[in-house]
Amino acid sequence: MSALGIYCADCGTECERITGREAGAREPDLIDAQVWACTVCPEAWAPCAEDGTPVGLPAGAQTRNARAMLREREVERLVGEALRDVPNGRTIAEERVAAFLAHALRLPASEAAIDLLNLEWCRHAWRVLYGASYAEVTKHAQTYRPRKAA
Template identity: 35%
Template sequence: MAAPICPTCGTAARLTDGREIYPHRPDLADKPIWACTVCEDTYVGCHPGTEEPLGFPADAALREARILLHHRRIDPLWKDAPRTGGYGRLDAEGIKTVQRAARVRVYGFLAARMGLTRETCHTAMFTLEQCREAWTALKGVSYGEIRDWAKFGEGRKPTGRKRRAPASGEGVAA
């Protein structure tokens, strides 16, 4: 696995752990973290249980932007999805299932709004400018809008009526 590259200085990061980055957090001591060897306080965490970086290293300002984007825009959309209607009564497992599907939809919607692929639409890969763009793209958006987007396709609006299947031979050029 190649080390992530620091976007500020272009240097390959080195693998370290939470003991170095978060000395005051014993609960994070064994967590693998990629840190820039040149830029001070620039790092990125790893996917759970791996040494695979979540994205690219970020300084304090970018980490704060990524955290705010998650906590104030992205997470509330998918976490509140079970309460948006249309799901009936859900037990704890049903809530988790809806939330997992909602999270995928939220990121798909955001990727489409930002002109990104789903694979590159991850806050740990965002620059400060992309964090601002994502913030704006999700401003005022409800989960219901995202669910409709996923159901009816980007750019199409639900009409409230079902499309009928063409009759035999109808719509076929002769």
């Protein structure tokens, strides 16, 4: 059973919903849960949300690890910089970093979410965020903020 528009981030094959055990998931909470999995790539999967949609695009271990490292080392570093000045500003900092990344990658914000990136895009995102500071992210947010309708 396949859903329209859910494709493997690694090979582009349409995915189907199966159990985590069938997909090769090793996390105890995912073994009996539903996941979206690629029918071609071994162990390429994404967790299934309560509404049946995937949490990100299904991907193999290498892509999932790249996404985790990108989020852990670069996105959290930038958000941490923001939280030093505004301790309760996590939400806005995450939104600003996401918008900064989408603009730098020249992707729509809906396609630049880390859980939607393939390995190649993760590498591009790493290069963008690696040398960036939160001051640059803030400057971007101030420069490209949406205008209010008159």
